[in-house]
Amino acid sequence: MTGRLFRRVEVAGRVVDVRTDRTRITEIGQELRPRDETVIDGGGGALIPGLHDHHLHLLAMAAARASVDLSEARTPEDLRQALATQAQTTPEGTWIRATGYHEAPDRPPLERGFLDRCCPRHPVRVQHRGGALWVLNSSALAQVPLDDSPDVDRGPDGAPTGRLFRYDERLRGRLPREAPDLAAVGAELNRLGLTRVTDATPDLDPAAIGLLTDAVRTGRLPVELTLLGAPTAPPPAGFRLGPEKLLLPDHRLPPFDELCARVEAAHAHGRAVAVHCVTRESLILTLAALDQSGPLAGDRIEHCAVAPPDLYPRLQNRTVVTQPAFLRDRGDDYRREVHPDDVPWLYPYRSLLDAGVEVLPSSDAPFGPLDPWQVLRCARDRTTRDGHRLGAGEAVETRVALAGYVRGRTVEVGQPADLVLLHEPLRAALRDPDAALVRTTFGPAPR
Structure with a gap:
């Protein structure tokens, strides 16, 4: 049957x-x-x-399931205890991976010295909850080649602090290869009603694409898969080719001409772009590059975390992929850390729709909550964990957010x-x- x-x-x-x-x-x-x-x-x-989650990271989701969760570590002692506890059950010399760490203004940045004291017999790498920063201890740094780019943070003496920005691709070849449990990820997607996903990981190599497409083919990932980070050629097999992901490092935005050239190269192959924008500056730079290069149907702004209304006319005929659940998970931190001029324009939704901009909700899992039903609530309520409401005028009804998840189907x-x-x-x-x-x-x- x-x-x-x-x-x-x-x-x-x-x-x-x-x-x-x-x-x-x-x-x-x-x-x-x-x-x-x-x-x-x-x-x-x-x-x-x-439902279709329009922006997530499948392999990172699988890796996060096997990592130490530091999202609830509020103090250095919480962090030390979580890592030390993991070290007790991890064979000496085996890598320890942790995720969900968040830096706070009331404590110093995490560096290798602290991690050395937590886990002196293990290589350790800790990922910031935003996904852009890894912090490695000395044992881990000894196994990773470091370049002279600004992506490697160094102290006054020139020694690396252990803080590596946007270093995933350079780390990948030196880390232990473990088979990701994509079946567990697939079961979670199924439980939540997600049948379509867009993986927004940039620069996927053939091995990563093979892992994902094999999981789809065998039913371990029971979804229709779209990839933003796959190369334009050869033609896709086992997935849909989405816009080309362009990652703008928040700590070091590319020169305008360089970004224009990347957009034009994608457009020349008939492929739209999906540009990572989490600051006002990155959005302004991106819109200028898109204006210079000319529009192409399907161009997307990923996150659009800060978007003042004066930029809305330039967002028309482009798609914004937003993450309302960040307002709950990170909203209290945003209130303390984001510039006051930007707080009113955090993750806009209603005003973008009113301006004629297509808005699609998503999770950015594992860096945000995967649950689409939670995302619907957050799009409606826009309430932080401590009960503060951010941008009440940007709230949308749950049926509106659901329409973004099904997108015309x-x-x-x-x-x-x-x-x-x-x-x-x-x-x-x-x-x-x-x-x-x-x-x-x-x-x-x-x-």
């Missing part, structure tokens, strides 16, 4: 039956007669298109058959979005 018959499911406010084959919805009506197919009684729950004949069955009607689900509402997820047929 290759098809499905959904009995008594809510679609567009009506309770109907829906029939699908392996790839498409083939019939919608009342009391459809079963054939040689799987019959699923929806009990009046909503049947909606599978509907439950109609001819539409794709990757679907999500909820326990409740949609109106009730959107009043209080929660992952527990997902009853079953039906991913796309393998490509």
